[in-house]
Amino acid sequence: LGARGVSLLYASGDGGVSGNQASSNFRTEFVSVFPTSCPYFVLLPLTSSDVTTVGATTEQPTEIGASFSGGGSSNCFAQSAYQSAAIASYLSALGSNSSGLLNATGRAYPDVSAYGTRYDIKSSAVSLIVSGTSCSTSTPTFAVIVTLLNDQLLSAGKSILGFLNPRLCSTAAGMGVLNDVVGENNLACSGGTTGFYAAQGWDPVTGLGTPNFAILASAAGL
Numbered sequence: 001l002g003a004r005g006v007s008l009l010y011a012s013g014d015g016g017v018s019g020n021q022a023s024s025n026f027r028t029e030f031v032s033v034f035p036t037s038c039p040y041f042v043l044l045p046l047t048s049s050d051v052t053t054v055g056a057t058t059e060q061p062t063e064i065g066a067s068f069s070g071g072g073s074s075n076c077f078a079q080s081a082y083q084s085a086a087i088a089s090y091l092s093a094l095g096s097n098s099s100g101l102l103n104a105t106g107r108a109y110p111d112v113s114a115y116g117t118r119y120d121i122k123s124s125a126v127s128l129i130v131s132g133t134s135c136s137t138s139t140p141t142f143a144v145i146v147t148l149l150n151d152q153l154l155s156a157g158k159s160i161l162g163f164l165n166p167r168l169c170s171t172a173a174g175m176g177v178l179n180d181v182v183g184e185n186n187l188a189c190s191g192g193t194t195g196f197y198a199a200q201g202w203d204p205v206t207g208l209g210t211p212n213f214a215i216l217a218s219a220a221g222l
Contacts, residue, residue: 002050002163007150009143010036011134012055012110013070016186017101017195030072030101030195037074037109050163053109055206056116056131056138057181064183065198065205066116069133071186072196072204073106082166083108086202093199102196102204111165112178113206114138114145145211152222161220168208177219178209 001008012033013019019031036053055069073079079087087108094102102108116138117131133139150160161167171177186195186205198205 005160005162007052007143007146007161007164008050009052009054009139009146011070011132011139012036012053012113014056014068014132014134015070016068017070017072019070019072032072032074032106032109033070034076036070037072037107038077050165052111052142052164052168053207054133054139054142055110055113055186056133057113057206057210058115058117058131058184060115063115063179063181063206063210065113065181065186065203066131067184067187067195068131069110069113069116069186069205071110071207072101073103073108075103075106077107079105079107080165082169083202086169086208089201090199090203094196108202108204110204110207112142112168112208112211113181114141114210116141142211145213145216148213149217149220149222152217153220156222158221167219169202171219177212177215179212180209181206 013036017030019033038051055071056066057063058066091104116133118129119137121128121130131137146161153160180200181198182200183198185197196204202208
């Protein structure tokens with residue numbers, strides 16, 4: 001699917017570093033979430049695609065990481081080569097904080113993020129205000145931006161974006177195609193255990209940051 005130009009996005013989860021654990025379950029270790037911690041996602045029948053995992057931010061006009069934004073690294077799936085430099089930089093800054101709780105060689109997530117709090121939605125006839133990384137919040141928001149970029153690329157007779165992560169990792173720092181988010185950490189739902197902090201560059205709360213449409217379009221050749 002990636003080779004055919006399909007961009008597949010998946011939410012990082014809303015449990016902070018507790019993964020999908022219920023808030024009543026006390027955890028002494030951080031928990032990665034499947035399939036968002038997997039470098040690829042299998043779709044039936046027997047097709048697969050590389051995944052871009054999306055975390056969440058909050059506050060305006062200066063965004064910070066949302067405390068519920070899922071993030072961490074897998075103990076099952078290996079780190080992709082395109083991630084290594086960004087993750088090494090974060091681990092260097094992390095030092096002994098949360099030592100042993102971020103697998104230095106595992107697939108780390110999220111890759112990116114988008115604003116994920118207080119969205120107005122309509123469920124049947126009921127108006128609701130919701131927050132999260134899925135449903136009507138950060139992941140669909142990032143997906144819409146990718147769709148708009150692909151629409152402009154097709155209109156210009158160019159190839160669509162396809163798998164996003166390698167390009168984002170290689171251009172995020174140099175071109176500033178994403179808004180780097182710092183501040184706040186993704187607490188564990190159980191007991192409010194301190195999670196990871198959103199820091200300069202990639203971090204396991206907001207990934208590489210939130211989208212800047214104009215600069216993303218320029219980087220895509222529009």
